[in-house]
Amino acid sequence: MAKLNVTLCGIEFINPVMPAAGPPVKDGLMCQAAAEGGAGGIVTKTISVKPAHIPRPCMAEVKGGFLNTELWSELPKEQWLESEYKLAQQTGLPLLISLGYTSADISELALLVAPFATALELSTHYVGHDISPIINALKAAKQAVDIPVFIKMSPHPNIQEIAKAVEEAGADGLIMINSFGPCFGINLETGYPLMGSNEGYGWLSGAAIKPLALRCIYDAARVVNIPIIGVGGVTCGRDVAEMFMAGASAVQVCTEAILKGPSVYGKIVRELDEFLDSHGYESVEEIKGLTIRKMAEKAARSVLPIPVVDSQKCVMCGLCEVSCAYGAISRSKKLHIDDEKCFSCGLCISRCKQQALHMT
Ligand SMILES: Cc1cc2nc3c(=O)[nH]c(=O)nc-3n(C[C@H](O)[C@H](O)[C@H](O)COP(=O)(O)O)c2cc1C
Numbered sequence: 001m002a003k004l005n006v007t008l009c010g011i012e013f014i015n016p017v018m019p020a021a022g023p024p025v026k027d028g029l030m031c032q033a034a035a036e037g038g039a040g041g042i043v044t045k046t047i048s049v050k051p052a053h054i055p056r057p058c059m060a061e062v063k064g065g066f067l068n069t070e071l072w073s074e075l076p077k078e079q080w081l082e083s084e085y086k087l088a089q090q091t092g093l094p095l096l097i098s099l100g101y102t103s104a105d106i107s108e109l110a111l112l113v114a115p116f117a118t119a120l121e122l123s124t125h126y127v128g129h130d131i132s133p134i135i136n137a138l139k140a141a142k143q144a145v146d147i148p149v150f151i152k153m154s155p156h157p158n159i160q161e162i163a164k165a166v167e168e169a170g171a172d173g174l175i176m177i178n179s180f181g182p183c184f185g186i187n188l189e190t191g192y193p194l195m196g197s198n199e200g201y202g203w204l205s206g207a208a209i210k211p212l213a214l215r216c217i218y219d220a221a222r223v224v225n226i227p228i229i230g231v232g233g234v235t236c237g238r239d240v241a242e243m244f245m246a247g248a249s250a251v252q253v254c255t256e257a258i259l260k261g262p263s264v265y266g267k268i269v270r271e272l273d274e275f276l277d278s279h280g281y282e283s284v285e286e287i288k289g290l291t292i293r294k295m296a297e298k299a300a301r302s303v304l305p306i307p308v309v310d311s312q313k314c315v316m317c318g319l320c321e322v323s324c325a326y327g328a329i330s331r332s333k334k335l336h337i338d339d340e341k342c343f344s345c346g347l348c349i350s351r352c353k354q355q356a357l358h359m360t
Helices: 028-036 077-089 103-113 131-144 159-168 207-221 237-246 255-260 264-278 290-296 298-302 347-351
Strands: 006-008 011-013 017-019 042-047 059-062 065-068 095-099 119-123 149-153 173-176 180-184 201-205 228-231 250-253 307-309 329-331 335-337 357-359
Touching: 017 028, 017 042, 017 264, 028 042, 028 077, 042 077, 065 207, 065 255, 077 095, 077 103, 095 103, 103 119, 103 131, 119 131, 131 149, 131 159, 149 159, 159 173, 159 207, 173 207, 201 207, 207 228, 207 237, 207 290, 228 237, 237 250, 237 264, 237 290, 250 255, 250 264, 255 264, 307 335, 347 357
Parallel strands: 017 250, 042 095, 095 119, 119 149, 149 173, 173 228, 228 250
Antiparallel strands: 006 011, 059 065, 065 201, 180 201, 307 357, 329 335
């Protein structure tokens, strides 16, 4: 078994998979369910000074992803302070308390939640892409408490600039990314938008945003030295490994936990362990930033890769053959790749469900 524990800002996590702020941690009991389901830490749904009035419908599964217009917690802060945080604390796991949004909101809330929190997570979701409100919120938190403060980034277009600025302003870590949008979906039966928000807009999460999350993590990890918690489209252990390779030090999961329930954290942890074992890694730390290091080895990229078939794993399903636009793949008794025709596009490798194809 590989070593799965991680330490971020001096906080020890038994494994690197935790919930992300959202419905799976919408109250204390849900936090307890997440712990029982195998999470290595707990994050609570964002609260603000006033409870949110959430338009309905506010969640929909869409092809490849998920739309929501959930805002922040509909529970008043008093309820969180009286009972929900205490229930979450009973898990015994590190507790990241999510707060929003302005510096005035954060000044008020940070002090109130400090007795319960191992760390704070500040959402930048409704403060726009300008750096100053984000920095002001961070400074307000740092002034109020002396526990680690993480900044949760939306997929801001200027992610490196913001990441560097918040590190310089004293952030202890980054969490990236929040959902992407605004996006739109239509209920074909009624003709109305899927979301009940004023404009019908919603925010995209789930598998569809994983490449965006990975790019943000990869970009930020190359310019900051503080830890990054990756979030966005994690559905399995291999996704966690990808986030680590891009530079993350832990991950959060929201949509997959909404769709599959709290046992999903433990399942993802077991799959991560299997991935690490089968690839000869002794710890999850070992793969952190691997892709950043690989990209520095420019020479390895100068050779055009040709897929190689592992016939022990290939089940001859034909997925690769049907989508090879170059006619380079054929099946008879075995899968055959014609080196002359192969364009090295890589599609077959990404489509193979058995991981039976890899690059030379
Ligand atoms: C229904 C729903 C509610 C969410 N609520 C919050 C929230 O209160 N605070 C926050 O920072 N992010 C919130 N998020 C964003 C998630 O924490 C996460 O950043 C995003 O969904 C991407 O991760 P995922 O693909 O694993 O869902 C919410 C996401 C969803 C789907």
